[in-house]
């Protein structure tokens with residue numbers, strides 16, 4: 001059943017017992033450590049910070065607020081490079097017939113590997129960050145790269161992809177149209193598609209991408225244990241096609257089974273394909289069509305990734321869709337922290353989870369959702385700041401010029 005209050009809608013899933021089998025197969029700690037081992041040998045790798053926001057936690061009445069801050073992962077501005085680089089690694093290993101072995105990054109970049117695998121052009125559709133990550137990894141490994149973007153993609157995002165050596169092609173339509181077009185063109189040109197979304201008979205590479213994201217979560221577990229915290233009690237995770245959400249939700253369910261943190265998936269109300277799939281509730285993923293016109297460019301996806309949906313439909317506790325001004329509010333909250341809390345650069349898709357959480361904690365009309373989630377003084381809440389200012393001009397428009405303001409009737413007067 002859908003509830004809607006103050007432009008925010010949610011669906012609570014009532015699982016008596018969750019099915020964690022698929023999560024345990026794909027997103028085990030063993031798989032996570034493999035990804036982390038690979039990433040840790042990339043030149044420039046370091047753990048991204050897990051930032052505590054203790055003053056905000058006190059203000060909102062929860063035990064802790066923690067943000068895994070991916071805004072400068074491997075000198076890029078988002079977590080996305082973790083998935084693309086791991087998929088390229090696995091793909092090359094597979095081609096070399098050494099899948100499952102420990103292969104140094106430097107070896108994959110060597111001439112010997114090129115002599116064995118031949119010239120490969122990696123290709124992908126993107127709404128910005130994934131393409132940039134693939135371009136970066138392909139360039140580091142010495143392979144060609146072609147990236148398709150849709151016509152609404154900002155010039156700043158396109159420039160960022162080009163600056164990593166890729167050819168960028170702009171196509172009419174939205175992100176999903178770009179995915180379809182590149183699938184056709186790759187066939188004609190003999191390119192290898194590295195897509196973060198899956199389709200019929202194309203699941204291996206998207207699975208590797210999701211497994212690549214696990215590095216963040218192993219790191220976070222290590223960082224939590226350094227704080228004496230066994231696990232977060234709640235995870236708020238933003239979603240486009242749902243690959244990131246599936247790896248996060250899958251990881252925690254693989255690790256903690258029925259005792260996993262409560263997982264809340266947040267989408268833009270202009271592109272809520274997972275929310276819609278949960279609403280229809282026939283077990284299948286469902287598509288949203290149209291321009292998907294949201295400031296959360298990374299989440300502007302109308303078609304769920306089918307393999308991601310298999311996990312999400314089993315293990316997510318609440319699906320939420322929110323308007324753009326919630327993301328803008330989250331960006332401003334990170335950029336103007338309470339005294340003593342850290343300053344965090346967070347872009348539109350990165351900040352929406354904090355914005356949504358703030359509304360849930362503060363808006364009297366959302367109190368029933370807060371209660372249903374069991375958010376209280378014992379809660380340790382995890383967010384992932386999935387991007388920094390990946391579009392610096394729009395970032396300033398939101399933070400400096402006040403773009404996408406919260407409507408006055410929803411201002412908090414306490």
Ligand SMILES: Cc1ncc(COP(=O)(O)O)c(C=O)c1O
Nearest residue numbers: 129240241242243244298386387
């Ligand atoms: C910054 C950012 N956050 C979150 C996501 C969501 O990831 P997914 O499409 O796997 O749901 C994306 C996707 O591109 C992104 O760029």
